[in-house]
Amino acid sequence: MEEDSPSGRHVGTGTAQRLRSNRTQSANACRRSSRRAAVSRATATRSVGAASASRTRTRSERRAQRTADPTTGVASNVASKAAGVASGASSAASATVSRAEGFVGAHRLPVIIAAVVIAMVVMLYGPACNLYAAWRSGLDLQATYDATTQSNDQLTSEVDALMTPEGVQDLARERGYVGEGETGVVVEGLSDSSTDAAPMGTGTVVSADVPWYVSAADVIFRYHADSSGSGN
Structure with a gap:
């Protein structure tokens, strides 16, 4: 449908409406794009701010770690080394146990x-020990008995010798006495060559050879x- 315009031109009503709707859509599109751009700028600004804050916090943490007490770092190093040594020892112990288990599994009967x-020996x-001590005590007691018997025999022979006049005279001469018509002589510098064994005392134990x-x-x-002649 066409009408005469004041300028003398004919303009279609449908065409004018389409132009107005196109202008409205273009304006809306511009406003939407402007809003999107504003939102994008705000988001970018927030991201930049968050990144700056994160970098600031990281720098602050690093600065705090650098300015921390040095003993804390030394203690942490020592603790880490001790943990490493403990883990190594535990791994070595586990390896030893595994090897022992493998050996036992391979040689079960032996x-x-x-x-x-080993259990029987223990x-x-x-x-x-008690049985051996009794047997060894018997050996020592037998050696002591033999030595005592020998000493008794020697003492008996000496007593028998002293029961004779010759034995009494010999003992008197040994003690420095002289008979009638004899002259005593003292000789010095000679060692005592007496081989008489001293009698054993009561309770003396002789170890067997x-x-x-x-x-x-x-x-x-x-x-x-x-x-007492017994072993301990």
């Missing part, structure tokens, strides 16, 4: 036999002869 033997060591392997057994079974 390990069981060895364990049984259980029988005490009675074996034993071979080297018995001496080694004494050490193994911890045998020591005491004054």
Whole structure:
């Protein structure tokens, strides 16, 4: 539909409406784009501010760490080293345990036999020590008896000799006495060559003369002869 305009031109009503709607849409689009740009700028500003704040906090934290007490850093280093040593020791112990388990698994029967033997030795060591001490005490007592018998025999022979006139005269001369018509002479500088054995006292124990392997057994079974002739 066309009408005469005041300027004498004919303008279509539908065309004018379309132009006005296009202008309205263009204006709306401009406003929307302006809003989007403003939002984008605000978001960018916030991002820049957040980044700046983050950098500021990071710098502050670094500065605080640099200005912290040095002993804290040393303690932390020592603690970290100790933790490393502990972890290494635990790993070594676990490796040793695993190797032991592997060895036991590969040699189960010999390990069981060895364990049984060790347990028997430990259980029988005490009675074996007592038995060995009794046997060694018997050897020492026999040696003491033999020495006592020998000493008694010597004393008996001396007593028998003193029961004769010749024995009395010899003992008197040994003590410095002289008979009628004799002259006593004292000789100095000679060592005493008397071979008479001194009599044994009561309770004296003589250790038996034993071979080297018995001496080694004494050490193994911890045998020591005491004054009563028994081992401890």
